[in-house]
Amino acid sequence: MTPSINADRLWQSILELARIGPTSEGGSCRLALSVEDKEARALLLDWCRPLNLHFEQDAIGNMFLSRKGRMDTAAAVAFGSHLDTVPTGGRFDGTVGVLAGLEVMRTLHDANITTGAPLELVNWTNEEGSRFRPAMMGSRVHAANMSLEAALAITDDEGTSVEAALHDSGQAGALVPSPRGWTCWLELHIEQGPVLEASGADIGIVTGTMHARYFQLMVTGEPSHVGPTTMDRRRDSLAAAAEIILAVERIALAAEPGGRASATWIENYPNARGNVANITRLHCDVRHEQAENAVAMEHELRGVLNAIGLRRGVNIAIDPYASFGPVAFDTRLADLLRDKASMRQLTTRDMIAAAGHDSVLMASLTPSAMLFIPSVGGITHNPREYSTKEQIARGAQILLDAVVELAR
Amino acid sequence: MTPSINADRLWQSILELARIGPTSEGGSCRLALSVEDKEARALLLDWCRPLNLHFEQDAIGNMFLSRKGRMDTAAAVAFGSHLDTVPTGGRFDGTVGVLAGLEVMRTLHDANITTGAPLELVNWTNEEGSRFRPAMMGSRVHAANMSLEAALAITDDEGTSVEAALHDSGQAGALVPSPRGWTCWLELHIEQGPVLEASGADIGIVTGTMHARYFQLMVTGEPSHVGPTTMDRRRDSLAAAAEIILAVERIALAAEPGGRASATWIENYPNARGNVANITRLHCDVRHEQAENAVAMEHELRGVLNAIGLRRGVNIAIDPYASFGPVAFDTRLADLLRDKASMRQLTTRDMIAAAGHDSVLMASLTPSAMLFIPSVGGITHNPREYSTKEQIARGAQILLDAVVELAR
Numbered sequence: 001m002t003p004s005i006n007a008d009r010l011w012q013s014i015l016e017l018a019r020i021g022p023t024s025e026g027g028s029c030r031l032a033l034s035v036e037d038k039e040a041r042a043l044l045l046d047w048c049r050p051l052n053l054h055f056e057q058d059a060i061g062n063m064f065l066s067r068k069g070r071m072d073t074a075a076a077v078a079f080g081s082h083l084d085t086v087p088t089g090g091r092f093d094g095t096v097g098v099l100a101g102l103e104v105m106r107t108l109h110d111a112n113i114t115t116g117a118p119l120e121l122v123n124w125t126n127e128e129g130s131r132f133r134p135a136m137m138g139s140r141v142h143a144a145n146m147s148l149e150a151a152l153a154i155t156d157d158e159g160t161s162v163e164a165a166l167h168d169s170g171q172a173g174a175l176v177p178s179p180r181g182w183t184c185w186l187e188l189h190i191e192q193g194p195v196l197e198a199s200g201a202d203i204g205i206v207t208g209t210m211h212a213r214y215f216q217l218m219v220t221g222e223p224s225h226v227g228p229t230t231m232d233r234r235r236d237s238l239a240a241a242a243e244i245i246l247a248v249e250r251i252a253l254a255a256e257p258g259g260r261a262s263a264t265w266i267e268n269y270p271n272a273r274g275n276v277a278n279i280t281r282l283h284c285d286v287r288h289e290q291a292e293n294a295v296a297m298e299h300e301l302r303g304v305l306n307a308i309g310l311r312r313g314v315n316i317a318i319d320p321y322a323s324f325g326p327v328a329f330d331t332r333l334a335d336l337l338r339d340k341a342s343m344r345q346l347t348t349r350d351m352i353a354a355a356g357h358d359s360v361l362m363a364s365l366t367p368s369a370m371l372f373i374p375s376v377g378g379i380t381h382n383p384r385e386y387s388t389k390e391q392i393a394r395g396a397q398i399l400l401d402a403v404v405e406l407a408r
Numbered sequence: 409m410t411p412s413i414n415a416d417r418l419w420q421s422i423l424e425l426a427r428i429g430p431t432s433e434g435g436s437c438r439l440a441l442s443v444e445d446k447e448a449r450a451l452l453l454d455w456c457r458p459l460n461l462h463f464e465q466d467a468i469g470n471m472f473l474s475r476k477g478r479m480d481t482a483a484a485v486a487f488g489s490h491l492d493t494v495p496t497g498g499r500f501d502g503t504v505g506v507l508a509g510l511e512v513m514r515t516l517h518d519a520n521i522t523t524g525a526p527l528e529l530v531n532w533t534n535e536e537g538s539r540f541r542p543a544m545m546g547s548r549v550h551a552a553n554m555s556l557e558a559a560l561a562i563t564d565d566e567g568t569s570v571e572a573a574l575h576d577s578g579q580a581g582a583l584v585p586s587p588r589g590w591t592c593w594l595e596l597h598i599e600q601g602p603v604l605e606a607s608g609a610d611i612g613i614v615t616g617t618m619h620a621r622y623f624q625l626m627v628t629g630e631p632s633h634v635g636p637t638t639m640d641r642r643r644d645s646l647a648a649a650a651e652i653i654l655a656v657e658r659i660a661l662a663a664e665p666g667g668r669a670s671a672t673w674i675e676n677y678p679n680a681r682g683n684v685a686n687i688t689r690l691h692c693d694v695r696h697e698q699a700e701n702a703v704a705m706e707h708e709l710r711g712v713l714n715a716i717g718l719r720r721g722v723n724i725a726i727d728p729y730a731s732f733g734p735v736a737f738d739t740r741l742a743d744l745l746r747d748k749a750s751m752r753q754l755t756t757r758d759m760i761a762a763a764g765h766d767s768v769l770m771a772s773l774t775p776s777a778m779l780f781i782p783s784v785g786g787i788t789h790n791p792r793e794y795s796t797k798e799q800i801a802r803g804a805q806i807l808l809d810a811v812v813e814l815a816r
Contacts (some may be wrong), residue, residue, distance in 0.1 A: 087678035088686060090632035130680035157679075193636030210635070214681070223496035225789040226693060227618070227763030228601030228671035231661050233786060238671060242653035249647050253639050262634035263646060265681050267672050270495035271565075272538035273622070273691050273787050274763075275672055278496060283681050285634060288725050355635030355682075378641060382631040 006392035018091035027383025032126035033165035057173025080122030090385025115407035194378030204372030212287035259288035333369035415801035426499035435791025440534030441573035465581025488530030496791025523815035602786030609757035612780030620695035667696035741777035
């Protein structure tokens with residue numbers, strides 16, 4: 001039997017890390033490559049120092065913390081997640097996966113266990129994509145899903161580039177981003193949904209992810225005055241955007257339970273109170289467990305955009321700038337996780353991840369698996385996001401048990 | 409007969425002033441108290457210097473340029489408009505009224521005519537309200553419709569206060585804003601609508617304005633994740649705002665031809681691509697020729713907000729922060745303008761102004777009147793805004809003719 005992880009230590013570390021970038025409602029805001037993200041990364045390094053891990057960092061800021069195995073030449077077993085958050089972030093999303101990985105390292109260190117294969121704990125840069133789109137940027141660059149050059153040139157809404165943010169936060173590492181030859185990849189994450197809690201299962205075995213397609217839209221109308229301009233003479237880009245937002249919602253409702261769609265981000269010009277708007281930019285996504293259904297949702301969206309454009313006399317440009325999935329995770333790793341849970345008397349439930357995760361990218365490089373723990377009330381990206389100390393400890397234990405077997 | 413204004417000089421001055429704050433499409437952007445607004449004001453003062461006008465400025469930046477009359481103690485005849493623009497401004501809105509007033513001063517100066525009563529040319533601060541709301545800020549403070557303290561504390565979307573902007577642009581004058589005891593007020597303005605052009609009339613005699621009511625709305629939902637959060641669990645503030653935008657549009661369509669309504673300004677939080685939005689702020693207005701109909705439009709809007717709030721589980725706070733009108737302008741001044749047009753063989757049409765103007769505030773202080781000239785295609789708040797040299801010259805001539813009679 002592998003040693004037991006220290007549930008209290010893990011819980012205290014999560015709470016301590018959550019205090020970096022505190023929000024008024026008790027959550028955390030650590031946008032990618034912000035000063036808060038930098039501080040969280042420094043705290044992770046502080047915690048790793050007594051564990052004798054070897055730290056490396058690549059040019060997109062991904063952090064790799066390696067623990068030697070008995071076999072110098074063996075490929076590493078890798079695990080981790082991300083420390084960045086959305087602006088309305090809770091304390092658990094991403095952080096649980098990184099700190100459960102840290103707890104794996106700490107437990108093995110305390111028990112004086114050296115695995116056969118090396119181990120590697122990873123903190124991926126900008127998983128959330130709140131500040132810099134697309135999401136999962138660090139793992140995308142690592143997996144050559146996007147080029148380093150393209151990623152460095154991306155700017156946030158204030159015009160700061162990823163390159164400048166990496167430099168300013170001291171996170172531009174020396175390594176050229178590239179696959180590191182891992183034998184497999186594991187990620188523990190909070191579910192961020194209501195399924196586990198409703199079903200009463202302790203552990204979610206993630207068998208795959210939805211297929212998601214992201215769109216940046218630009219609606220161009222004609223500027224005019226809110227007073228004298230009669231309705232038939234308006235080409236109101238904001239009203240057109242409002243129709244699009246509600247159309248996305250209708251498409252989402254029709255696609256349930258297997259699909260989801262959202263319009264989340266808007267920028268309006270001139271955004272002046274006496275002016276009918278003439279340029280409105282919008283971000284939306286469609287996603288579905290079946291890739292072909294996601295494509296059909298996009299097709300329906302394009303039809304709606306076309307109809308709105310014609311009827312309102314506005315131009316609607318659509319930039320389908322990114323996508324992820326569908327991914328089927330490794331079935332043998334899923335079996336292993338199911339076995340490890342069973343050996344600890346924990347119940348499991350197979351599930352499809354609706355959100356994007358770094359594991360989606362890892363699955364293109366190496367056998368990969370994800371395990372979920374319950375999210376209380378299914379609440380996430382919200383200061384009220386919560387998982388109990390016990391729920392987190394169960395997940396971390398299964399992660400350790402699996403890692404020890406895989407690196408035996 | 410009064411002397412003729414110089415149509416070419418007026419046209420050239422308008423084109424020269426339009427080059428301050430040029431936009432790529434040939435329009436002008438001079439937001440209130442910006443560096444561009446400051447430059448336009450300085451050019452106006454340069455042009456006034458050879459005319460021996462006395463310059464005074466009040467603490468909200470309103471500019472008063474006085475020309476002596478034969479009777480030192482007589483009350484002045486005042487006229488003018490505003491030099492600030494919306495972000496998508498054209499070359500004529502506001503500017504035509506100020507520079508037609510300048511042309512009145514220039515023509516009298518060239519003809520060596522001294523009127524009985526003094527004359528006063530005015531440039532009002534922040535008529536547009538694009539940068540700092542509410543619109544017509546300078547004339548509101550002048551007319552004690554809002555306090556100087558309240559106005560100075562208002563901030564733009566970047567957090568700069570009116571007080572700081574007045575200071576930075578050097579426009580914080582020494583006068584305490586207060587009525588100046590004018591015998592009457594006249595404002596020439598472009599129509600900003602299609603009515604004059606369609607009817608073939610040369611001059612619009614503005615008999616009054618619509619009643620407009622402005623609202624700042626704040627929709628508060630609940631943050632969540634675009635992936636795992638099923639539709640029934642969302643409290644999406646952006647989707648609620650989209651419904652509001654379309655409801656405002658429906659209310660507007662039902663209120664035509666006498667009414668108008670618009671949603672123009674939006675701010676969304678966290679405006680992150682992976683997040684269902686939880687705070688969306690929106691600006692809208694309703695307006696109607698009949699005040700009771702505008703109130704009924706607001707009532708309908710409030711009913712819609714209530715229904716949306718209940719159905720979507722979002723809170724919608726409504727701040728009815730400003731209004732204007734309805735105003736009935738002075739009938740004797742309107743008669744005078746009609747007579748003056750008729751004497752110049754120009755055709756007139758009575759009309760109601762749908763937009764807010766500084767004259768709305770002046771009407772609470774002194775007999776006031778407005779005259780409109782046609783806007784080609786009814787296009788306004790748009791780089792393609794246009795009135796011909798001849799159309800502008802006709803308006804300026806009627807303004808001069810009326811001023812000379814009123815100040816006789």
